[in-house]
Amino acid sequence: MAPLIHSRDLVVVAPVNPAKVEVGDIVLAKVTGTVYLHRVSVVDRGYAQVQISNNRGLVNGWTHHSKIYxxxxxxAGTPRPGVDGKVAKSASEAPDPARDVAA
Incomplete structure (x- = not known):
């Protein structure tokens, strides 16, 4: 994810309200059985899903809001812009990875 995230950079990930995710956000999400920390490249609100891509534009695939963790x-200690209002304020707003055992 360079230049945004370099190897060994410490990142902090917070529970998210998936309905508020936008293009350019970096999310922790499961796509076809693999968990990625990658950028959102497309948002499809009609189907409640997002497309996840790496920093070089390689598309990893689509994933449902329930798999955005x-x-x-x-x-590296620097706040990411545009995160305000997207962090889940309660457990009911955020997907639970423990319930996602079959996918």
């Missing part, structure tokens, strides 16, 4: 709020 968190949003990156800091990288």
């Amino acid at each position: 968190g949003i990156c709020v800091t990288v």
Whole structure:
């Protein structure tokens, strides 16, 4: 994810309200069985899903809001812009990875 995130950078991920995720956000999400910390490249609100891509534009795939587990709020101690209002304020707003055992 360079230049945004470099190897060994400490990141902080917070639970997210997936309905508030936007293009450019860096999220922790499961796509086809693999969990990625990658950028949101497309948002499809009609189907409640997002497309996840890496920093070089390689598309990892689409994933449902229920598989977006968190949003990156800091990288190497620096707050990420545009995160305000997206962090889940309660457990009911955020997907629970423990319930996602079959996918």
